[in-house]
Amino acid sequence: MTRQPVAAAVLGVGQTRHRSKRTDVSIAGLCREAVDRALADAGLTMSDIDAVVVGKAPDLFEGVMMPELYLADALGAVGKPLLRVHTAGSVGGATGIVTANLVQAGVHRRVLAVAFEKQSESNAMWALSIAHPFSTAVVAGAGGYFAPHIRAYIRRSGAPSHIGAMVAVKDRRNGARNPFAHLQQADITLEKVLASPLLWDPVRYDETCPSSDGACAVIIGDSDAAQASQAGGRPVAWIRATAMRTEPTMFAGKDPVNPAAGLAAAADLWRKAGITSPIDEVDVAEIYVPFSWYEPMWLENLGFAAPGEGWRLTEAGETEIGGRIPVNPSGGVLSSNPIGASGLLRFAEAALQVMGKAGAHQVPGARTALGHAYGGGSQYFSMWVVSSTP
Amino acid sequence: MILASAERARELCERPAWITWFGHRAESAALGARDLVTLAPLGAPDGPMPDVAELHAPFTHQEIILREALGIGAATDVNPSGGALVANPMFAAGLARLGCAAQAIMTGRADRALGHATSGPLLQQNLVCTMEAQ
Numbered sequence: 001m002t003r004q005p006v007a008a009a010v011l012g013v014g015q016t017r018h019r020s021k022r023t024d025v026s027i028a029g030l031c032r033e034a035v036d037r038a039l040a041d042a043g044l045t046m047s048d049i050d051a052v053v054v055g056k057a058p059d060l061f062e063g064v065m066m067p068e069l070y071l072a073d074a075l076g077a078v079g080k081p082l083l084r085v086h087t088a089g090s091v092g093g094a095t096g097i098v099t100a101n102l103v104q105a106g107v108h109r110r111v112l113a114v115a116f117e118k119q120s121e122s123n124a125m126w127a128l129s130i131a132h133p134f135s136t137a138v139v140a141g142a143g144g145y146f147a148p149h150i151r152a153y154i155r156r157s158g159a160p161s162h163i164g165a166m167v168a169v170k171d172r173r174n175g176a177r178n179p180f181a182h183l184q185q186a187d188i189t190l191e192k193v194l195a196s197p198l199l200w201d202p203v204r205y206d207e208t209c210p211s212s213d214g215a216c217a218v219i220i221g222d223s224d225a226a227q228a229s230q231a232g233g234r235p236v237a238w239i240r241a242t243a244m245r246t247e248p249t250m251f252a253g254k255d256p257v258n259p260a261a262g263l264a265a266a267a268d269l270w271r272k273a274g275i276t277s278p279i280d281e282v283d284v285a286e287i288y289v290p291f292s293w294y295e296p297m298w299l300e301n302l303g304f305a306a307p308g309e310g311w312r313l314t315e316a317g318e319t320e321i322g323g324r325i326p327v328n329p330s331g332g333v334l335s336s337n338p339i340g341a342s343g344l345l346r347f348a349e350a351a352l353q354v355m356g357k358a359g360a361h362q363v364p365g366a367r368t369a370l371g372h373a374y375g376g377g378s379q380y381f382s383m384w385v386v387s388s389t390p
Numbered sequence: 391m392i393l394a395s396a397e398r399a400r401e402l403c404e405r406p407a408w409i410t411w412f413g414h415r416a417e418s419a420a421l422g423a424r425d426l427v428t429l430a431p432l433g434a435p436d437g438p439m440p441d442v443a444e445l446h447a448p449f450t451h452q453e454i455i456l457r458e459a460l461g462i463g464a465a466t467d468v469n470p471s472g473g474a475l476v477a478n479p480m481f482a483a484g485l486a487r488l489g490c491a492a493q494a495i496m497t498g499r500a501d502r503a504l505g506h507a508t509s510g511p512l513l514q515q516n517l518v519c520t521m522e523a524q
Contacts, residue, residue, distance in 0.1 A: 052416075069510045072416045073423070079430045082416035082515065 005104035007390055009226035010237040010351040011219045012042025018182040018214035018336040021120040027067060028074035031116050031215045034341075035075060038112070038217035043234055046076035049219070050108035055085040055095030055115040056340030057375075060127035062118055075114055087246075089142075089288070091115060092216065092343025093373030093382030097242045099220050100384070104239075110225050115344035116215035117337075124211060124339065140200065143208060143291060145377060147200035149256040150293040154202065156257060157296070159311035161202065164292035165193040168207045168334060170320055171289070175331020177360040182212045182336040207292035207334075214338030216345045223390070237351035237386040240368075241272035249377035256378050262301040265381040270303065273385040275368075279304045282385070283366040284326045284353045286346035288373045290333045295319060299327070302372065302383075321363055329353070329361040343373030347384055354388040391489050407492035407503065407521040411435050414517040419510060429459040432518050440520065441500035442467050444487035446508045448474040455513065456506060466504075470494070484508065488519050495523050 014037025016022070022030055031054075039045060052075050054068045064070065068084040075082070087094040092115040099113035125141040153159070169190050176186035188206070196206040221229070226236045245265035247254070254260075266278075275281045287302070289295045296310030304325055305313055313319055319327040328334070330349040333342050350371035352358045358366075372383045392402075399406040413432035418424055443466050447453035453468065462468065469475075471490040474483045484507025491505035502522045509515035 051414075066509065069419050069514050072514065073418050073420060077416045078418045079415055081414035081517075 006106045007223040007226070008100050008103040008220055008239045009223070010239065010348075010355070010386060011110070011221045011225060011229045011234070012038045012040075012044065013348045013352055014038030014041055014217045015180050015341075015345060015348065016214045017180050018212040018338055020182070020211060020213070022118065022213035023120070027062060027064065027116065027118050027121070028071055030118055030213060031071060031114050031217075032074045034116070034215035034217040035112065035114060038219050042219045042229060043232055044110070044219065048110055049076060049080070049112045050110055051081040051083070051102060052077040052112045052114065053083045053085060053095050053099045053102070055091040055113070055344065057088055057091055057117055058127055060122065061124050061339060062121040064121070075112070087380040087382070088375030089290070089339055090343050090373040090375030090380040090382050091340050092345060093288075093347055093371065093384075094244060094343070094380065096218060096344050096347040096371070096384060097244055097382050099218070100239050100242055103220050103222050110219060110221040113218045113220065113344060114215065115341040117340040118213045119211040119338065120213050143200040143203055146291055146294075147203050149378070150202060150291065150297070153257045153293060153297050157308040157311055159296065160315070162190065162194065163296060163311045163314050164202060164207050165190050165204070166314055167289065167292035167295040167319075168193045171292070171328050171332045171334040174321065174329050174361055175335025178330050178335070179359075180336070181331040182210050182214070183331070203291050203293070209290040209333045209337035210335075212336050212338040214336060214341050216341040216348050218344060218348050218351070235355040235357065235388070237354045237388070238390045240385045240387050241269050242384045243269035243272065244382045246381070247379050249379050257297060258301050258307060259378045259381070261379060262298070262374065262381045265383055266302045269383050269385060275385065278302065279325050281368060282325065282370050283368050284329060284350070284363040285370040286330060286332065286349040286372065287327055287370070288333055288343060288346055289328060290337060292334065295327055298372065298374075302370070321361065326363045329358065329363055331361070343375070343382065346373055347371035350384070351386050354386050356388075391485060391492070403496065405496050405498060405523060407495040408524050409519060410522050411520045412518070417512065417514045417516070419512060419514055421512070426512060427455055429455065429513060429516055432460070432516065434460065434518065434520070438502060439463060439466050440502040440504040442470060442491060442494040443504040443506070444469055444471060444473065444491040445506045446474055446484045446487045448478050448483070450475070452508070452513055460504070460506070460518065484517065491519070492521055495521055
């Protein structure tokens with residue numbers, strides 16, 4: 001007999017002010033800033049937390065091996081179960097899902113998820129350029145790896161060349177509505193983006209995510225904990241479905257433009273959430289878009305648009321706040337990229353939207369939201385759907 | 391290691407190692423923050439001592455600390471596999487302890503077994519899993 005999973009909800013969200021260099025805090029201090037905000041948001045203290053799950057991208061990004069051991073005190077995890085999750089850039093999303101699973105399985109009542117990156121401590125470009133056995137060395141960071149796949153998307157879809165710049169303008173303007181966002185560029189224009197230097201054809205400087213120091217924390221609780229929060233006048237975000245899928249970085253027949261693992265994860269997610277037409281039933285999406293062109297690419301991979309048609313939503317302004325499917329009202333990864341935290345930020349921002357707490361970047365009336373993350377060479381996919389009602 | 395629900399476990403395995411309890415605690419990494427020869431209580435359930443205990447102790451003194459913390463007496467066979475002192479693929483050695491404990495049950499060498507995994511030079515992570523034959 002299969003046991004029914006326990007209902008779970010996001011009770012509180014916290015994040016840091018993301019910056020190029022947070023020299024005012026250590027890695028522990030950075031995480032604690034997000035944790036304290038999440039606890040305050042949920043009206044809880046550390047003693048209400050049963051277990052802690054921490055996620056971050058490769059240890060080489062700061063040069064601290066197994067940082068979870070050193071962070072146990074700062075995360076309030078001493079005397080509690082402390083788990084580390086690692087799925088490259090998608091790790092924040094995976095951390096949210098592992099945390100949700102611990103509650104849904106009935107193992108714990110309230111679990112804290114923390115994800116972080118302090119990119120200023122090391123050099124992510126270098127850390128991503130190590131040679132792996134039996135694989136092609138990337139040697140040019142993430143942009144060098146993803147640019148050829150973007151070119152393949154443009155060739156396949158026939159998208160006009162300014163679509164990427166449109167995404168960048170939208171996300172940076174959205175980021176200017178989010179006080180936590182790293183880049184605050186309210187005055188950015190299409191002309192400025194198009195005039196910025198080409199880094200990896202067709203990705204320009206202004207179409208690329210920044211390098212950020214930052215952390216995000218999310219508290220997930222079972223239905224009793226959620227109802228207690230609601231009784232105290234605090235909105236919660238009910239987790240309707242989660243999905244995770246993986247495939248190798250490279251294999252014969254891999255489609256890096258529209259990866260099979262992403263398609264499978266999305267199909268599983270919509271099925272579990274009971275959603276048959278994502279664009280009609282989802283009010284807002286926080287999608288992992290580190291390079292502008294990944295907005296139309298993931299709109300297709302996620303099933304918001306047919307293959308080759310995603311760019312039309314972007315071009316028609318449908319991904320802006322007020323459009324059919326607002327994408328990244330928080331400013332997204334293009335406005336803040338503490339890599340390990342970026343996925344959890346997407347999940348957290350989706351929760352904030354359905355809790356009605358997104359402030360100046362709130363999508364009016366949002367009731368159902370998607371949080372999405374991907375990592376590695378488009379090989380790890382994690383996503384969840386949250387709703388204002390169970 | 392393959393885990394399955396009760397129904398699938400009976401189909402897949404003649405004598406599955408049934409997981410009866412899990413305990414997991416993190417300890418502070420700060421040298422002055424605690425007494426290094428004791429561990430946070432894991433809240434292990436009362437019951438008969440395991441026939442076999444596989445303790446993840448890459449250094450000999452850690453086995454002494456763990457035996458005491460877990461209340462393991464002379465009747466329990468500790469690390470019949472040789473433990474981490476004979477093979478320590480660091481990030482797999484903990485899972486190997488749980489696997490060796492499970493195998494002791496699956497092969498009929500034990501009715502009750504305990505597996506333990508750790509991380510960090512100060513036994514900062516301690517995960518204990520008890521298993522038994524049904």
